[in-house]
Amino acid sequence: MSIGIFDSGIGGLTVFREISREFPEADIYYLGDTARVPYGNKSKNTIIRYSLECANYLLGFGIEALIIACNTASSYALETLxxxxxxxxxxxxxxxVELAIxxxxxxxxxxxxxxxxVKSNSYKFSIEEKGDFQVFQKACPLFVPLVEEGMIDHKITEMVIKEYLEDLVKEGIDTLILGCTHYPLxxxxIQRIYPYLTIVDSSKAIALYFNNIGTEFKGRGEKKIFITDESHSFEKLKNMLxxxxxxxxxxxxxxxSL
Incomplete structure (x- = not known):
């Protein structure tokens, strides 16, 4: 069985890595829309259009399942797709959400x-539909450029993590969802600074989801990665992941159509 995965850029490679580990015989085709990254500051209609275009390209490989490895696209385009x-x-x-609960x-x-x-409230609504939970959200726009610059273990990154997460920690959260596929990097x-938090990694959550529903992915083990624009940071992190x-x-x- 073959799987298509798309993201606005680099982050979805964390999903690609976990799916490859769990299903080594699967044929996996990844599309990083690096020419139009980020999706996070685009309108809903634009995000839906980009998502449909990415999905339609991957369908050309005969994929039998599609993963939207982008939280922004998942929040706005999932139902349409x-x-x-x-x-x-x-x-x-x-x-x-299932893992966090x-x-x-x-x-x-x-x-x-x-x-x-965060603006879509997709996580908030989904969690609150499932029971009496309190949800505290925070947009972290600097995390993506820090990851894409390779500043993963850096003093500046540590300062930004503390700046963004301190308010959530003060609210008493015990579980943190990384609601962007860049963030697992x-x-x-984050765990070093806040060792008492249980962190939900969306890339691992998807691999567990497929395992839990008993899906079998067997193919030739073909793996292909496409990007829509040259990106040094993409290649650097691709090699690492x-x-x-x-x-x-x-x-x-x-x-x-351009």
Missing amino acids: QESLDIPVIGVVEPG RYTKNRKIGVIGTQAT LKES VGNIPLEKLELSKLC
Whole structure:
């Protein structure tokens, strides 16, 4: 069985890595829309249009399941893609929510993400629908550029983590959802500063989701990664996360009419 994964850029490679580990025989095709990153500051209609274009390209590989490895696109475009495509479409929100609810002891859950993800309230609404939980959200717009610059273990990054998370910690959260697929790269730094927090990594949550529903992915083990614009930071982090899988530059005109 083959899987398509798309994200606005680098972050979804954390999902690619976990799916590859859990299902090594699966054929996996990844599209990073680096020419139009970030999605987090775009309008809902634009995010939906970009998501449909990415999905339609990946369908050309005969994929049998699609993962939206972008919290912003999951928040705004999931329903449209599920209605438009005749294959299973999975976003990152629900798997992360399910894990957070399972982990929390005091029912106080923090969510961090892009401006668009936080504004959508997708995590908040989903968690509150499932019971009497308190949800505290925080947009962390500097995290993505810090990750993409490779400043993962850096004093500046540590300062920014404290700046963003201190208010959530003061609210008494015991569980923190990393509501952006870039953020798992900061997981160790966050855990080091706040060792008492249980951190929900959306990339691992998706792999667990597929395992829990008993999906079998068996193919030739083919792995392909496409980007819509050259990106040194993408290649650097790609090598760190998934090794020497080659990158293929995809002209944006293959996705949309320019």
